[in-house]
Amino acid sequence: MVELPADRFAVASANFDQFGEVRESRADDFPELTDVVFPLRQQQGFTMIPVAAWTQDIAANRRTVEKRLATDPVRAEDWSEYRAANQHYGKAVAGRSDDPAFIHSSAYDAAIKSRQESYEHLFGDDLGAGGWNAINAAHLANINAALDPVSGQEKRVLILFGAAHKYKIVEGLEAREDIFLADPAVLFGE
Numbered sequence: 001m002v003e004l005p006a007d008r009f010a011v012a013s014a015n016f017d018q019f020g021e022v023r024e025s026r027a028d029d030f031p032e033l034t035d036v037v038f039p040l041r042q043q044q045g046f047t048m049i050p051v052a053a054w055t056q057d058i059a060a061n062r063r064t065v066e067k068r069l070a071t072d073p074v075r076a077e078d079w080s081e082y083r084a085a086n087q088h089y090g091k092a093v094a095g096r097s098d099d100p101a102f103i104h105s106s107a108y109d110a111a112i113k114s115r116q117e118s119y120e121h122l123f124g125d126d127l128g129a130g131g132w133n134a135i136n137a138a139h140l141a142n143i144n145a146a147l148d149p150v151s152g153q154e155k156r157v158l159i160l161f162g163a164a165h166k167y168k169i170v171e172g173l174e175a176r177e178d179i180f181l182a183d184p185a186v187l188f189g190e
Contacts, residue, residue: 001051001146002033003139003161009050016042032160049146051159053138062130069123078122085118101188109167116164136168143169144176151178 004012004027012024012033022034041048069075092111096102116132124131129138143159150157157179161169173181 001049001143001157001159002037003030003052003165004033004050005052005054006050008052009048012038013048030160030162037160051139051142051146052161053135053142058130058135062127065123065126065130069126082119082122085115089115101185103163103166104183104185104188108163112164113167136165136172139165140169140172143173147176147179 002009008024008026012022012027015021015023016038022028022038027033037048040046070079072079089111092114093102093108096108102108120132124133128134139161147157159169170181173179
């Protein structure tokens, strides 16, 4: 399961099948997809399922709202609080934000959760479907919908999302009794 919307996944897949490379702007943001998963799918024949709930409309609306909020004098205090949360996050992850072992740690989850919950508290209502809780609930609904048909089949499923979403996805999947969540930290010798 990959963090691509269905329409973007279709383009990325068609391009990879035709040209041997991914030519899709959203997919290009994820080298793990373009350089690893798409080539492995071609070699091994596994199924990739797009489960991102983002749409271009949601993303465009979020950018518009964020620009308005960043320059709205009435919301200046909120924007300042959000910038402070970003700075705190930056200090918490400094020099480690690309380290897989750190990304799969409780320290990373705490840092990202603090930043994102500040963002949601301050701007979630303004952002609607693009708010932190709303978009993660939609991502999780897509993930659950893709998991339901394979429930009880003892299949291995890999879910690839941006690291910021990890804690929300894990929290949501922990509510399921029909799956076992493997701790990826074991892959990094932790």
